[in-house]
Amino acid sequence: MGVTLGAVIFLCGCMTYVVSTGKTTIAFSKNDVRYVTLYVNVLNPLDTCASVNISAPGVGTFATRFELVEPKNVTVIELNNMEFEMTETGKTDKGILIQSNISEIIIIGLSSADKSAAMFYARNATQHGSEYVTLTHCEEDDICQFAIIAGEDNTSIEMLFPEYLSGSVLFDGTEYGPGDVMDITLRESQTFQIQSTFDLSGVNILSTNGNQFSVLSGSAFTGVQTSTTREHLADMVPPVEAWGNQFILVRRNLTDYLRDEVRFVAAGSGANISIFGCGPVLNRSIPGFQIFFYRMTCERVHIISDEPVLVAHFPVGIYHGDPAMFFPTPIHHYASEYFVYIPPGFRECAVAVVMETIHTSTFDLTRFTDSFTDWNEIEHSVYSTAWLKNMKSGVLEITHTSPFGGHVVCERDFAMIALTIGLGNVTLNGPQLYSPTAITDSSSTQSVYETSISTERP
Incomplete structure (x- = not known):
């Protein structure tokens, strides 16, 4: 009580x-x-x-x-x-x-x-x-x-x-x-x-x-x-109730560790997903309550599903490969303001930022840190990503005139944390915040079924 x-x-x-x-x-x-x-x-x-x-x-x-x-x-x-x-x-x-x-x-x-x-x-x-x-x-x-x-x-x-x-x-x-x-x-x-x-x-x-x-x-x-x-x-x-149909995943461009692991699960009706941004489009069917494993070798991908799914991202460290775990926020839960806490005792703290490419020119990265990357558009998607690097510990307020998403990742020797910047303070019974056009013309892409980079439970 x-x-x-x-x-x-x-x-x-x-x-x-x-x-x-x-x-x-x-x-x-x-x-x-x-x-x-x-x-x-x-x-x-x-x-x-x-x-x-x-x-x-x-x-x-x-x-x-x-x-x-x-x-x-x-x-x-x-x-x-x-x-x-x-x-x-x-x-x-x-x-x-x-x-x-x-x-x-x-x-x-x-x-x-x-x-x-x-x-x-x-x-x-x-x-x-x-x-x-x-x-x-x-x-x-x-x-x-x-x-x-x-x-x-x-x-x-x-x-x-x-x-x-x-x-x-x-x-x-x-x-x-x-x-x-x-x-x-x-x-x-x-x-x-x-x-x-x-x-x-x-x-x-x-x-x-x-x-x-x-x-x-x-x-x-x-x-x-x-x-x-x-x-x-x-x-x-x-x-x-908080699952979604579209997600943007971002990983650090690592050289020593060539992939992050991503896991999907579908509800009882199952789902068909497509993954854009890592070469040919990967299409996959996920039966109800079964798990799909995806090895993410590219820095950024756009995921679309015909039914709501749950996604777990397991990023790995820059120097040591120790993993972290977080559940990315679906695009329709993106908001225009976030408060992010970066704890003390970590180095290599960074924030991945995701938004529609048409809005990136008005997002001033210099307001948050003096170290950041350029915006990079995801192949066959209307979304782009950037990294805010060398973030110091404390409370970070990130705002923009249009909705965006992303996640935080911090490291120290043999320890790593990661968490989404979105769903932690979203009210589930409220209206959907955002419903953009997801994919650009992808008629030139090749849809493939790749078992070599993914496995599914029997």
């Missing part, structure tokens, strides 16, 4: 604020590296102070904290990982409840160690859903994991495991394998985590009573393209 906040009053400058509205739940998955530190970053995007209450109703050793977050600033709360890190399959009371007097508050989780890190948005209540499909990544014998975080009391959950699941999950003395259904009920801020040594992608998670919840997916420690470069992965999975 949460803490009653109606009578909690703060003073910020000359103004009084009462904590009463916005609500977020957050949790942290297992990171298989020692000396992990967990951070909750509370970002206030407004011109007025925000009052915030951070509680952990199920963790008796955690004292509720009341924080004032200055306008367009961030407050960082450090947590004890022994109290909050979810470490096995089952229910826990390690969820964190965050309440604020403003609904626009942005919550960002950070799990950080000397050689491992992951950063993710904790979506607020307007971005929670009642249906999800998981996407994650783990090598053989590594720990794959996802966790459900309840946003309401009496949240009844049904999990359908895909027929191609390569193992079984043991919970409360029962094994759940391919095609099985698991049912659980959670209280507000309570969590349920599943861990395995096989891929957990494709699990369909439904609320049977319509209550809202969120899902955190990833891996405790895994590699994407080599056995020696490994990393903790974590990101909040967008609900099915």
